[in-house]
Amino acid sequence: MAFLFPYIRVKYILMMRKKLLLISVALFFFNGVNAQNPSGFSSEKLLEFNTYIQNEIDAENIAGAEILIAQNGVVAWQESFGKRNMKTSAPLTKNSIYYIQSMTKPLISVAIMQLVEKGMIALEDPVHMYIPGVKNLGITTDVELGIDAPTRAPKKTMTIRNLLTHTAGMTHGLGSSKLDQELFKLMYNETLDYKGHLDLESRVDVLMHAPLIGEPGEQWAYSAAPDLLALILQRVSKESIPDYLKKHILDLLGMTDTGYNLNEEQSKRVMQLHSQKETGGLELSPLQVPTQGNTVYGGTHGLFSSAQDYLQFCQMILNEGSWNGSQILSKETVTLMSINHVSELLGSAGGFGLGFGMIRDAKTHPGPGSTGQLYWGGYFRTHFFIDPALDLIAIFMTQKLPHGDDYAIALNQYVYAALE
Numbered sequence: 273m274a275f276l277f278p279y280i281r282v283k284y285i286l287m288m289r290k291k292l293l294l295i296s297v298a299l300f301f302f303n304g305v306n307a308q309n310p311s312g313f314s315s316e317k318l319l320e321f322n323t324y325i326q327n328e329i330d331a332e333n334i335a336g337a338e339i340l341i342a343q344n345g346v347v348a349w350q351e352s353f354g355k356r357n358m359k360t361s362a363p364l365t366k367n368s369i370y371y372i373q374s375m376t377k378p379l380i381s382v383a384i385m386q387l388v389e390k391g392m393i394a395l396e397d398p399v400h401m402y403i404p405g406v407k408n409l410g411i412t413t414d415v416e417l418g419i420d421a422p423t424r425a426p427k428k429t430m431t432i433r434n435l436l437t438h439t440a441g442m443t444h445g446l447g448s449s450k451l452d453q454e455l456f457k458l459m460y461n462e463t464l465d466y467k468g469h470l471d472l473e474s475r476v477d478v479l480m481h482a483p484l485i486g487e488p489g490e491q492w493a494y495s496a497a498p499d500l501l502a503l504i505l506q507r508v509s510k511e512s513i514p515d516y517l518k519k520h521i522l523d524l525l526g527m528t529d530t531g532y533n534l535n536e537e538q539s540k541r542v543m544q545l546h547s548q549k550e551t552g553g554l555e556l557s558p559l560q561v562p563t564q565g566n567t568v569y570g571g572t573h574g575l576f577s578s579a580q581d582y583l584q585f586c587q588m589i590l591n592e593g594s595w596n597g598s599q600i601l602s603k604e605t606v607t608l609m610s611i612n613h614v615s616e617l618l619g620s621a622g623g624f625g626l627g628f629g630m631i632r633d634a635k636t637h638p639g640p641g642s643t644g645q646l647y648w649g650g651y652f653r654t655h656f657f658i659d660p661a662l663d664l665i666a667i668f669m670t671q672k673l674p675h676g677d678d679y680a681i682a683l684n685q686y687v688y689a690a691l692e
Contacts, residue, residue, distance in 0.1 A: 311348070313341070317690035318349050324682060329354040332553040334653075335546045336364035337670040337679070340579040341687055344663045345587065350579070357544045359556045369529050369542045370669045371561045372582070373573040373650030377498045379521060379585065380571040381436055381627025384501050385605050386520060388432075392508050395433040395626075399440070402504045405480035406430055411441065412483035415449040419458075423483045430488040432504070435497040436626040437613045441484035442495035444572070455482050459496070469568050472513070476503050492617040492624060502571030513569035524598035525584040530577040532566050539563040542576065545652060547673040557673055573651070579667050586658050586665045589646065610646060610660070628658075639681065640688035647680075655680035662691070 318341075325337050336354025340347065356364040387393045393402075400407035409430075410423025426441065434440035445456030458478045461468045469475045476499055485493060502513050509516050514532050522530050529538060547557040561576075568574065584595060589610075593601035601609075612623030612632050621637040623630045628646040631637050642661035649655035653676060656667045668683045 311346075312343055312692055313348050313690045314692050317686065321682070321686035321690070322351055322353070324686065325351075325353050333548075334670050334672050334679075335554055336543065337668065338364065338366065338368060338370075338579050339683075340583055340665075340667040340669075342583055342587070342665045345591075347583075356542075357556065358546060358554060359544075364543055365541070367529075367541060367578060367580070368669070369534065369538055369576050369578050370654055370671055371542070371545070371650075371652060372575055372577045372654050373652050375577070375582065375648060375650045375654055375656065376573050376575040377571065378589075378627045378648055379517060379575065380498050380502050380505065381609070382521060382585075382589075382601060383505050383516060384432070384436065385601060385609060385626065387505065387508055389602060389605055393432060393504065395431065395436075397432050399430045399432060399435060399500060399504075402507055403476065403480075403500055405477070406500075409480070409484050411487065412451060412485060415451040415485060418450040419454045419482050421451070421483060426484060426487055428488045428490075432501070433613065433626070434488045435501050437624050438492055438495050438497060439489050439614055439617070440495060440497045440500075441486045441488045441491070441493070442479065442497050443482075443485050443493055444495045446494070451482070451485070455479075458482075472499060472503055472506070472568050472570055475499060475568055475570065492614050496572050498571030500571070502569065505571075506569075513571075521585075521600060524600060525581075525588055525596050527577070527581040527584050530575055530581045532569050532574050532576070534563040534576055538576075541578075543669070543671045545671045545673060554672075559673070579669050582656060582667055583665060586656060586667070590658050590660060590663065590665060610644065639684050641684055649677075649680050651675050653679050655683055657684065664691075 321339065328334050329336060334354065335358045336356060338352040339349065341349040350366055352364045352366045352368065354364050356362045356368055388395060411426050412421045412423055414421050430440050443452055443455065445452050445459050459475055479496055479499065505516060506513050534542065542563055545557040545560055546554045549555050563576065588595035588600050589606060592603040593599060593606045609626040609628065611625055612630060613626060614624045618624060621631065621633045623632040625646065629648055631641045631643055631645040634641055634643040642659050644661055645657055645659045647657035652671045652673065654669050658665050666683050666687045668679050670679065
């Protein structure tokens with residue numbers, strides 16, 4: 273909802289500028305974040321980013337995209353380009369909605385940390401306290417032998433901290449090994465069937481029949497662990513996952529366009545998924561995500577959101593847990609989530625906090641960014657980063673298969689180059 277500042281004293285302006293046509297001076301807010309103000313950025317450099325995106329659209333590498341950049345609580349730049357649907361030529365607008373895939377994970381991580389703050393769970397709790405089947409998981413002797421490979425018993429206990437940091441020894445079914453390929457088929461079918469499972473419990477049950485790939489805590493491996501976090505959230509809070517997120521995070525932050533299911537009006541604003549044709553160019557993908565009737569409320573993925581909505585979430589993290597007049601997390605908890613919890617498993621430059629990737633050392637990191645930057649992205653090429661050192665947030669939204677990191681890289685490069 274937008275709020276309008278009172279008009280500046282009209283009589284005074286008319287007295288000083290009798291023949292001046294008065295245009296009311298109004299500042300609009302987008303759910304607590306000020307309207308576009310490029311102060312602190314080079315407009316010329318930001319326009320170069322616009323040109324890059326337009327060139328990608330003209331080359332049919334993407335159908336459309338939205339960029340949102342905020343600094344010091346003010347929207348510095350927000351632009352939308354191209355089409356929401358190439359088949360109908362519907363334009364992509366700034367209030368469009370996107371299937372954010374793995375950008376669901378940070379929200380589930382925040383929800384879990386709320387339970388930690390309340391003393392309902394602890395980071396070092398064994399996962400099998402809440403999901404007993406975890407206790408029976410063995411470690412595969414060879415990922416190329418698939419799900420039915422011989423296993424050995426783990427020496428370490430999987431904890432909630434392991435789930436938050438992708439160090440649980442689990443996988444995601446996205447790799448090229450036989451184990452990953454078989455797991456993907458069981459979790460999502462061969463064609464990303466979003467209704468292949470009745471509920472989250474059904475999808476987690478698949479994970480309970482797949483071996484681990486390593487000892488908990490001894491490797492970082494991108495995994496479906498957040499689905500277990502979501503199930504823990506449901507069982508401990510005794511609320512459905514959509515209800516919990518709505519009550520404890522989304523409504524408090526004014527994230528009215530975020531959810532596992534959308535209403536009719538919201539559904540009309542969803543950017544359709546596009547895929548690259550083998551002969552070049554784009555086409556409307558047959559793998560469209562249903563906007564209604566979804567019953568698997570996952571932690572790995574599942575949410576729809578808008579750039580404006582996701583900005584509110586990022587601002588809460590940047591503002592140390594408080595935003596829009598609501599305290600979502602304590603300052604101490606956000607600090608804990610924002611530090612590296614995986615030692616050197618991702619090298620000396622990168623790290624992983626509790627739900628976020630991070631830059632540990634900007635001097636040795638290959639791309640631009642400050643030490644302490646938090647980030648993550650989604651499989652359909654959405655991406656965001658939060659830079660506490662510069663009070664900076666950047667969000668990139670589109671919907672395209674196959675996955676790639678090119679737009680995440682471009683977002684970092686163009687935004688940091690535009691800083692003055």
